[in-house]
Amino acid sequence: MSKYTHHSRTRISASGEDRTGRSPTGGNNTRYDEDDDNIGPPQLSNFGSALLARSGDSGTGTGLLTRMQMGEPTAEAPTVNTHTADTMSSHSQFSMFGQGIERTAAAATPRPLSTTTVHDEHTGRSPIASEKLRGMQQQMKDELTSKYTERRINRMLLSSSRIGRLGPAKRMSSLQNTGPVQSPGSVSVSATNTRNLSDPSPMNHPIISPTNTEAIERPTEPLNDYSNIDFGELNPLQYLKAHNLPSSELPHISKVYFEKRKAEIRRTALRKYSTSKELLLSRSKYIDDNSVTTPENNEQHTPQQPPALVAAPALAPAPVAEPRRPESILSTISKGQKKRQALSNLSINKKEPEHKKTKKVEIQEPVRHRAPTSNTVTINDKEYERIELLGRGGSSKVYKVKGPGNKVYALKRVLFDEFDETSLAGFKGEIDLLQRLRHEDRVVHLYDYMIDQGLLYLVMECGDFDLSQILNRRLSDPLDVEFIRYYAREMIQCIKVVHDADIVHSDLKPANFVVVKGKLKIIDFGIANAVPDHTVNIYRDTQIGTPNYMAPEALVALNMPPLPESNSGERSHVPKNTWKVGKPSDIWSCGCILYQMVYGRPPYAGYQGQSRLLAIMNPDVQIAYPERTERGEAVPHSLLALIRQCLERDPLRRCTVEEVLRGPFLRPVVVTEFFLRDLIKNAVTFGAKQRHVSDDKIDALTNDVLGRLEEFRM
Numbered sequence: 001m002s003k004y005t006h007h008s009r010t011r012i013s014a015s016g017e018d019r020t021g022r023s024p025t026g027g028n029n030t031r032y033d034e035d036d037d038n039i040g041p042p043q044l045s046n047f048g049s050a051l052l053a054r055s056g057d058s059g060t061g062t063g064l065l066t067r068m069q070m071g072e073p074t075a076e077a078p079t080v081n082t083h084t085a086d087t088m089s090s091h092s093q094f095s096m097f098g099q100g101i102e103r104t105a106a107a108a109t110p111r112p113l114s115t116t117t118v119h120d121e122h123t124g125r126s127p128i129a130s131e132k133l134r135g136m137q138q139q140m141k142d143e144l145t146s147k148y149t150e151r152r153i154n155r156m157l158l159s160s161s162r163i164g165r166l167g168p169a170k171r172m173s174s175l176q177n178t179g180p181v182q183s184p185g186s187v188s189v190s191a192t193n194t195r196n197l198s199d200p201s202p203m204n205h206p207i208i209s210p211t212n213t214e215a216i217e218r219p220t221e222p223l224n225d226y227s228n229i230d231f232g233e234l235n236p237l238q239y240l241k242a243h244n245l246p247s248s249e250l251p252h253i254s255k256v257y258f259e260k261r262k263a264e265i266r267r268t269a270l271r272k273y274s275t276s277k278e279l280l281l282s283r284s285k286y287i288d289d290n291s292v293t294t295p296e297n298n299e300q301h302t303p304q305q306p307p308a309l310v311a312a313p314a315l316a317p318a319p320v321a322e323p324r325r326p327e328s329i330l331s332t333i334s335k336g337q338k339k340r341q342a343l344s345n346l347s348i349n350k351k352e353p354e355h356k357k358t359k360k361v362e363i364q365e366p367v368r369h370r371a372p373t374s375n376t377v378t379i380n381d382k383e384y385e386r387i388e389l390l391g392r393g394g395s396s397k398v399y400k401v402k403g404p405g406n407k408v409y410a411l412k413r414v415l416f417d418e419f420d421e422t423s424l425a426g427f428k429g430e431i432d433l434l435q436r437l438r439h440e441d442r443v444v445h446l447y448d449y450m451i452d453q454g455l456l457y458l459v460m461e462c463g464d465f466d467l468s469q470i471l472n473r474r475l476s477d478p479l480d481v482e483f484i485r486y487y488a489r490e491m492i493q494c495i496k497v498v499h500d501a502d503i504v505h506s507d508l509k510p511a512n513f514v515v516v517k518g519k520l521k522i523i524d525f526g527i528a529n530a531v532p533d534h535t536v537n538i539y540r541d542t543q544i545g546t547p548n549y550m551a552p553e554a555l556v557a558l559n560m561p562p563l564p565e566s567n568s569g570e571r572s573h574v575p576k577n578t579w580k581v582g583k584p585s586d587i588w589s590c591g592c593i594l595y596q597m598v599y600g601r602p603p604y605a606g607y608q609g610q611s612r613l614l615a616i617m618n619p620d621v622q623i624a625y626p627e628r629t630e631r632g633e634a635v636p637h638s639l640l641a642l643i644r645q646c647l648e649r650d651p652l653r654r655c656t657v658e659e660v661l662r663g664p665f666l667r668p669v670v671v672t673e674f675f676l677r678d679l680i681k682n683a684v685t686f687g688a689k690q691r692h693v694s695d696d697k698i699d700a701l702t703n704d705v706l707g708r709l710e711e712f713r714m
């Protein structure tokens, strides 16, 4: 019983598609989480270290300057002066994410270390000059060391704040080529660095003066407030150039740019998925998203394509890089798919500038999981997927569905006014009756149900087809008495189960019998009622049912004053304008179905609309029972007799299910030809020997024969 208690709410895949939550990256497949530590500063520090520890003075900590002080010749040692350093720094190129930005002297803020020139010993200097030189060397060394330490601290602070915001920084692959980063005073220099150092060309030394490095690494305050700028089609770098801004502003501009992009992406996604249009497209989109992109996208997502944007990684947000799409898939975009893709990006509510529309196409987010659709419904945590529509009723649709374990069920979905207590009570009544009859194999089995916000779901045993479909298909076939007998018996057995449980179905019609694995079963207890004990009839305050198959008593309103209490107490409480139905009403309906099996239509089908109801109610309108069908086929008497008994106007004179089951039509006598031959021969022989046979004798003989024939009843 607990199986039928109410559970969770329905989750139809109508909306709220569970998108991955990954930020659509669109064309921005640039990796923003790259760490700038990997490029400029390590090289500078390597150079600084090398400068101090040059010429194989491993572990001494003195390096190049010490040798200079000692006046030792150093063939590879370059002449370094602050002017040269400034020149180099002002022309140094530091490459971020594959796209170089040439720093201008104006962009960096040079702070000369010293104005004094440092010469190498080949120039030959006086002791005073040497002393002066040593002092300057020491000053330079101290300055470099202190600056480097400061930078390290800055870097640490910066990276720890970045970890909190962006997750661990990813190292660029170029770092591996660069070799190990040297700490000040380190004596080992990577091969790469050694080679670079041996070449005094400024272009081969990506050197930036400590002052410049500081300017790059340390986040500076923005010169302007960029929060309201309109980028249009420009990326941050293009914007920077277009507005002649110093490159130090790039991180701030980039930050604003990516925040704007993120917000736009989120808005687009929300707007898109909240439309019903998206529902329709969701399934095809799942396919499309895995294979379709626009030509623009194609360009931007091509793996070989250089990243479009250059950003200062320290402040740029880190959207997840969009997975690359294989070239082969990109090239196989069908026209239809493109159309759908474009359609899915149309904004219903708002007209947007042309360039933004294009961007929406770019930011299509791939959906990697199967999106829930309107084809599925979850009932009490079990998901059912629609296979096909089986049929519809007044306010319901019945679907063939695939449920847990790939089992097939019939899912009846009824839409009702959740605030209408009568409807709710009716549905609960139907559920209750189905539960009462759940052990009967002539009643369709109810597995589960759920009532939720004006919707009722019934998960039932699934039939292959209903009797109405069967009759329609045989409409042009010749009369088949065996077919009628078979289905009449099946039908009556269904009704028997219901009546035995003291239930009146009240709405029997061919569509309410379904064939489940070759067995006829009864469905739809929507207006069925349990008949209280010691009561023959029940009284309705509404007239419901299917007129073609409804009994006269179910149509005639009882418009009489309450009768005095009878022995059964049945009529004493009958109010005005009610309709009486009982088990005989189901027999009437059964008679109508049999009639339709023989003549192709129910008894009053010749009347239309209102006049049909009047005809059924009017005792003067007699039902015709032709002995032959329209095609001239003879109708067996036993069948005609049965139909007549079912369609008795007086419910009390109508046959019961037991009588039908025992009747000659459903239980005919079947004898062989030899039996008949013997019977005739014996009767004639007996008569020839008798001069006179009394009527009593004949009756006795007849009863004897009939008694024996019972053995031959089917």
Ligand SMILES: Nc1ncnc2c1ncn2[C@@H]1O[C@H](COP(=O)(O)OP(=O)(O)OP(=O)(O)O)[C@@H](O)[C@H]1O
Binding pocket: 390, 391, 392, 393, 394, 395, 396, 397, 398, 410, 412, 444, 460, 461, 462, 463, 464, 465, 466, 507, 511, 512, 514, 523, 524, 526
């Ligand atoms: N369990 C089932 N297996 C197969 N088909 C079914 C099943 N239940 C219902 N159907 C199909 O769906 C149709 C409508 O179902 P049902 O009669 O339960 O709806 P309804 O709303 O109660 O109909 P009405 O209002 O006409 O009485 C049936 O005629 C039958 O064809």
